[in-house]
Amino acid sequence: MSDNKNRAVQETLAKGAAKADASYMSRRITIDPITRLEGHGKIDIFLNDQGDVDRAYFQVPELRGFEKFAVGRLAEDMPQITSRICGVCPTAHHMAGTKTLDDLYKVEPTETAKKIREMIYNIFMVEDHAIHFYFLGGPDFVVGPTAPAAERNVLGVIGKVGVDTGKQVIAMRRRLREIISTLGGKVVHPVFGLPGGVARRVKPEEQKHFQEVAKEAVEFGKFTMKILEDIVLKNKDYVDLILSDAFTHKTYYMGLMDKNNHPNFYDGDVRVVTPEGKEYARFPIQKYLEHIGEHVEPWSYVKFCFLKKVGWHGFKEGADSGVFCVAPLARLNAADGMATPLANELYQKYVATLGKPVHHTLANHWARVIELVFAAERFQQLANDPELTSDNIRRLPTETPKEGVGVVEAPRGTLIHHYKTDDRGVITMANLIVATQNNSARTAMSVEKAAKGLISKGVVSDGILNEVEMAFRAYDPCHGCATHSLPGSMPLIVRVRDLEGNTTATLRRDSDGRIHKE
Amino acid sequence: MTTNGKPKVAFYWCASCGGCEEAVVDLAESILDVVAAVDIIFWPVALDFKTKDVEAMADGSILVSFINGAVRNSEQEEMVHMLRRKSQLVIAYGACSHLGGIPGLANLWDKKTIFQEVYHEGVSTVNPDGTEPQPELDDQGRRVTLPRFFDTVRALDQVIDVDYYMPGCAPTPKLTMQAIQTLLSGNLPPKGAVLSPDTALCKECPRIDTKPEDLAITEFKRPHEILIDEEKCLLAQGIPCMGPATRGGCEALCIKGNMPCSGCFGPPGRVRDYGGKILSALASIVGSRDDAEIIKILDSIPDPIGTFYRYSLPVSMLRRKKMEAVASEKK
Numbered sequence: 001m002s003d004n005k006n007r008a009v010q011e012t013l014a015k016g017a018a019k020a021d022a023s024y025m026s027r028r029i030t031i032d033p034i035t036r037l038e039g040h041g042k043i044d045i046f047l048n049d050q051g052d053v054d055r056a057y058f059q060v061p062e063l064r065g066f067e068k069f070a071v072g073r074l075a076e077d078m079p080q081i082t083s084r085i086c087g088v089c090p091t092a093h094h095m096a097g098t099k100t101l102d103d104l105y106k107v108e109p110t111e112t113a114k115k116i117r118e119m120i121y122n123i124f125m126v127e128d129h130a131i132h133f134y135f136l137g138g139p140d141f142v143v144g145p146t147a148p149a150a151e152r153n154v155l156g157v158i159g160k161v162g163v164d165t166g167k168q169v170i171a172m173r174r175r176l177r178e179i180i181s182t183l184g185g186k187v188v189h190p191v192f193g194l195p196g197g198v199a200r201r202v203k204p205e206e207q208k209h210f211q212e213v214a215k216e217a218v219e220f221g222k223f224t225m226k227i228l229e230d231i232v233l234k235n236k237d238y239v240d241l242i243l244s245d246a247f248t249h250k251t252y253y254m255g256l257m258d259k260n261n262h263p264n265f266y267d268g269d270v271r272v273v274t275p276e277g278k279e280y281a282r283f284p285i286q287k288y289l290e291h292i293g294e295h296v297e298p299w300s301y302v303k304f305c306f307l308k309k310v311g312w313h314g315f316k317e318g319a320d321s322g323v324f325c326v327a328p329l330a331r332l333n334a335a336d337g338m339a340t341p342l343a344n345e346l347y348q349k350y351v352a353t354l355g356k357p358v359h360h361t362l363a364n365h366w367a368r369v370i371e372l373v374f375a376a377e378r379f380q381q382l383a384n385d386p387e388l389t390s391d392n393i394r395r396l397p398t399e400t401p402k403e404g405v406g407v408v409e410a411p412r413g414t415l416i417h418h419y420k421t422d423d424r425g426v427i428t429m430a431n432l433i434v435a436t437q438n439n440s441a442r443t444a445m446s447v448e449k450a451a452k453g454l455i456s457k458g459v460v461s462d463g464i465l466n467e468v469e470m471a472f473r474a475y476d477p478c479h480g481c482a483t484h485s486l487p488g489s490m491p492l493i494v495r496v497r498d499l500e501g502n503t504t505a506t507l508r509r510d511s512d513g514r515i516h517k518e
Numbered sequence: 519m520t521t522n523g524k525p526k527v528a529f530y531w532c533a534s535c536g537g538c539e540e541a542v543v544d545l546a547e548s549i550l551d552v553v554a555a556v557d558i559i560f561w562p563v564a565l566d567f568k569t570k571d572v573e574a575m576a577d578g579s580i581l582v583s584f585i586n587g588a589v590r591n592s593e594q595e596e597m598v599h600m601l602r603r604k605s606q607l608v609i610a611y612g613a614c615s616h617l618g619g620i621p622g623l624a625n626l627w628d629k630k631t632i633f634q635e636v637y638h639e640g641v642s643t644v645n646p647d648g649t650e651p652q653p654e655l656d657d658q659g660r661r662v663t664l665p666r667f668f669d670t671v672r673a674l675d676q677v678i679d680v681d682y683y684m685p686g687c688a689p690t691p692k693l694t695m696q697a698i699q700t701l702l703s704g705n706l707p708p709k710g711a712v713l714s715p716d717t718a719l720c721k722e723c724p725r726i727d728t729k730p731e732d733l734a735i736t737e738f739k740r741p742h743e744i745l746i747d748e749e750k751c752l753l754a755q756g757i758p759c760m761g762p763a764t765r766g767g768c769e770a771l772c773i774k775g776n777m778p779c780s781g782c783f784g785p786p787g788r789v790r791d792y793g794g795k796i797l798s799a800l801a802s803i804v805g806s807r808d809d810a811e812i813i814k815i816l817d818s819i820p821d822p823i824g825t826f827y828r829y830s831l832p833v834s835m836l837r838r839k840k841m842e843a844v845a846s847e848k849k
Contacts, residue, residue, distance in 0.1 A: 028660075040562075040593075046660045055657075061664050063651075064533055064590060065632035067640060069623040073824040076742045080780065081824075084620040087537020087688060101742070167547075174546045185775020187544070188537040188688040192775055194742045200776040201748070293644040296637050298652045299662045303636075303643065312644065394745055418641070424820050425740075431641045 027051060027458055043468065045451050051458025056448040058472065060302035060440075070430035075104055075401060075421050078430070079193040082417065085434065090189045091124040091180065092410035092435075093417075095266070098193025100417040103286070104404025104425075105195040105397035112390040113197035118266040119210070119382035120183055120192065121408065125265050125375035126217050127176040128411040129328075129368050132476045133224060134169050137365050140470050141232045145241060161227055172220050175213050182206060197394035204389050214380035218342075221373035225346060228369050233353075242362045243354075246453035247471065249317045250275040250359045251442055252307055252324035255331035256409045257282075262339035263331045265375065265409040271334045272307065275319050277357040280307075285407040288416055292433060293322070295441075304441040305433060315445045323445070326413025326438040327475055328367035333357035340381070343374035361446050364474040401425045410435040412476050439475050446471040525581040525702065528560035528572065529611075530601055532594035533621045533671065534587030538612040541688035542584075548695055555702060556581075569597070575604050582607040582701050584684070588614040588621050588832065589672045592653075593665035602678040607701065609713075610674040613687035613782045616712075617792070618673040618832025620687070625831050625838035626823065628669040631847075669841065673833045683712045685765060687782035687829060693767055714767030716787045719779055723761055723770045725751045734805025738818040741777060752778045753803065758825060763792070763799040782829050791835045793826035 027047035040062050048054040066085055073081060079097030083090035095117065102109060109117070132138070134157055142157045158166035177187045183200060184190025192198045202210070232238050241247070252275060256268040270288070272281040281291055294303035295312045306312045306322030313321050324330070333356065338344040347370055354363055382388065405418045413435035420429040436443075450471035531539065545552065552558075559580065560572050572580075583605040589595055602608055613619040624632060637643060637650050655662045674680050684697055697713045700706070707713070720726055729751040739756035746752070752759040752773065760781035761773070772779055785792040800819075806812050819825055827834055 044660075044662055055660060057662055059662070059664065061593060062533070062591065063632075063636065063667060064621045065624050065627070065636060068627050068632045068635040069621075072626065072821060073623075074740065074821045076740055077780075077821070077824060077828075081620055081623075081828075084535045084537070084687070087535035087540050090535070090537060105742075170546055174544075177544065181771070183775070185772040185777060186688075188540050190775065191772045191777040196742070199741070199746060289642055292642055294640065294642050296643065296645045296649040296651075298649050298655050299657065299664065301651050301664065301667075303640075305642075306644075308644070396745065397742060426820050429641070433642060 029455075029460060041472075043447060043451075045455065047455065047458060051456070053448070053452040053455050056451040057299050058444040058447040059300045060436075061300075063301040067430050067432055070419075070427050073427050075101060075404075075419060075425040075427055076194065078417070078419060078427065080189065080191060082432065083189045085432070087188050089124075089128060089410050089412070091121065091184070092408055092415055094184075094190050094193050095121055096406050096408045096410075096415045096417045098195070098406070099267075099408065100404045100406030100419055101193070101195035102404070103406055104401045104419055104421065106399045107196035107395050107397040109197050110390075110392045110395050112201075112387050113393045113395075115382050115385055115388055116183065116198050116202060116393065117193075119379055119388070120180055120190075121266045122375040122379040122382065123176050123179055123217075125411060126221070126372055126379060127173050129372040129375065130169065130173060130220070130224065132411070133228075133365070133369060133372070134166075137368075137470075137473050137476065140473070141238055141365060142227065145238075145467065145470065160231065165223075168220070172216065176217065179210060179213060194394065195397050199393075201391055201393045202389050207383065207389050210383040210388075211380075214376070214383040217376040218373075218380050221369075221376040222342070225369050225373060228366060233366070242360050242366075244360075246450055246467075247361045247446070247474070248359050249325075249361060249442055249445055249449070251317050251321070252280060252310070252319075253330035253333035253357060254324050254326050254414055254438065255334035256407060256414060257335060258339060260339070261334075261336040263335050263371070263374070263409065264339065267408075270407065270414060272324065273334050273357060275317070275357070275359070277333065281309075285416060286405045288405065288407075288418070288433070292416075292438075294433070294437065300440075302440050303437055304444070305438045306441065315441055315448070317445065323441045324438065325442045326435055327364060327411070328371050329358060329361065329364040329474075330413065331409065332367045332370065338370065338374050340374050340377035342377055343370055346370045346373060361474045362470065364476070368476065412436060413438050443472050443475050446474075524555065524557040526559045526579060527556040528580050528583040528601060528605065529558065530560065530562065530583060530585050530597060532585065532587030532598065532615070532674075533590035534612065534614050534619075537688040538586035538614075541612070541686075541691060541694060544691045545695060546691070548691070552695075552698060556698075569600075572604055573600060577603050578606050580605040582609060584609045584611040585674055586610075586612040586615050588618050589668075589674065589677045590621060590624075591665040591667050595668075595677060598674060598678050607681045607706075608674070608678065609682045609684055609697070609701075610680045611684045612689055613685065613784070613829045615674040616683045616685050617784050617830040618671055619829050622671045622673070622830070622832040623824065623828070624671050626844075627839070628841060628844045629667050630669075631844055633667075670838050671832050676832065681709055682707065683710075685712055685714050685783040686768060690768055690771075712765065712784070712787070714765055714783060717766045718786060719761040719764045719766045719768070719770060719783070722766045723751075723773055725749065725770075725773060728754060730754055733803040735800075735803050735815065736805050736811075737815060738800075740818075746776055748776050758800060758819060760796050763789075763796040780828055781826075784830060792830045793823075793834050793836070796826045797822070 029045040042059045042061055045056040046054045079094045082097045083094040085093050139157050142160050180187045184192040252272055254272045255263055257271040258264040258268045269282050269284055274280045293306055293308040296303055307324055310322035338347045400423050401421045403420045407416050415435050416433040418431040419427055421427055450468050454467055583601045610616045633650055651664055653664055653666045693714055738758055757778050759778035761779045764779055764781045765783040765786045785795055789795045804815050
């Protein structure tokens, strides 16, 4: 009897729990897939009884496992193998891998090799940042966050800035990428990197051409900043949006800095500042394991980086949470200024306007243009360097390889490679911390905060579509792939489901940008 | 769905890096001609991502789907089956789709060993609870899902029927444009064709004149070990270059960057096992008849799989490391 009674109690409890679960699960919104990401992405939003957002998951549904199949490969092949992590920013992985080989073989590249590498790298940063400004994130501002969706794309940008400018952007991108092809063999997966140097020298006749393109790139940077100033910064509504709470998180910030604490994309120490902007840590990349940990969640294939000494305390902001941020906003927060004159002038204005540190995620767009100008100026400095055409491009390794760590600032943030090898230079361990991972916790928080700010009482407005996207797009989620979204559209489907998983409402945005209810 | 009468074209990516998307974007101004000639009805990375819309289309209503990336998980498998039904023609676009590609090197391991490395043993991973991503998760009543991760990476034609192959990591804009023009012309090549010249890369290499008639290599050099002459055949310098066994069409891009061909275009026609073909090409130029010396010379290539099968392990006769062998290597 008591068994039966127990069973009855259990059943009652189970029914109660199921009922509670059912009401809890009464609304689930899936955005699948999101786009303008390198790779696949998905957002699952769960509403509570009141129809407000209880939890939103920003998911990466993909894994390839490079760390594992790197084992057994030759160290010198790693810059080319790891570039296949991302064909949009292959130059970043190629360069991080190459610098890891320098450290692995304890060989210092020649001065000319360093200059060639840094020049290639800054060319890459210019084209990559430009793509984001004109094709990905920019339309939200240049055309407007509340503009009709049909115009909120690159064609809308061209409409605002003119067809000639659109052609200029395409041509600029091509010319910059042609230089990477010249020096790196290919632009999608270049091959120039070797420990202690680069594979190919710069010919004198090429240098003249590089100088011309560099001059154009600097003008292009100024021009891009003018567009940002005229269209975005002079518009009070946009500035208010940038400053709004829905797009604000106070976290730690990280970036690679030179000895003057100016950002350097190619080399330097990692500097971390607190949410208050004070220096928290400054370390050579070989010490990264003391500072960076990767947390695992069961709902995404991506790992979530955090500051080890602060610890992982969940998806929270503030000085007590190890969550940190990388990429343009973070780099400028971690910096005391910029190393080139024009970029520094722009940086001072940015800081004077927004204060420091800047916690507004959407300010990434502004910071990105300042970095674009810096990269163009740095490209020009290096293109004008008389040492660039020296034949002294390699220093042959003589040490027995064992372990190496390398770092660059990818467009999307700090990128770390770490290899161990046997005596023959065969990989026995590889650890890769990519920019997206460093930003993954904060990005997930931003998406959730935007969803919470936008969805109330179960009402899913059309406006959610763009604004939720803006929350992750500001981080430049690997960019270039999506650059040619020609006839526009941020393709989205939002489905509202009941507890059985049946779709009760679907909102979709078509290729013409119009939003339909089905 | 538009009904403007233009041929419908789809682009999709599986386990890939986005470089194949960049290759399309690198058509630069020409992409405007493409858009004028066809109706791109699916390109998740750039245009409206509506799996549902493609599902709603009649079977065979897409003229051609360009699919890049290897098939690594359940979502990719489902997508390529669906696209196959909807498409008259399917092009395996790029090395991963064509041959399995660099992500195919994961076939030296399996799901368990990869997860073990990525989520447990990675030196910066902090995972005291032993968490792993779950295909289905009940998180306090919230059901969250992820695609299933397979043990084995497959090239596209190991999953669906493929009409043509576009080689390269990444394919060049020039070959891409030619392929689009050929397909639109209606003058189709025979099924199964690889859309790039069926000749060895050496034929279009700018250094061909410096390639000796009879090479005799007594030691293979690795690119970081020597100063590489910018004019001379790389094989003649002792560097393993895949040119003799690799299909042309890229116009020797890596060699113009003063580095060897690593074989991303795969083999010329009728080669069953590309890695085996390279191995035999290189073995034939080993300059020794003494067994011990030959072994020593071949030892100067410490990673045969990564050297010869870098892009083609999933479609090779090896295909993958035996699951039992992977299991027995586990700690």
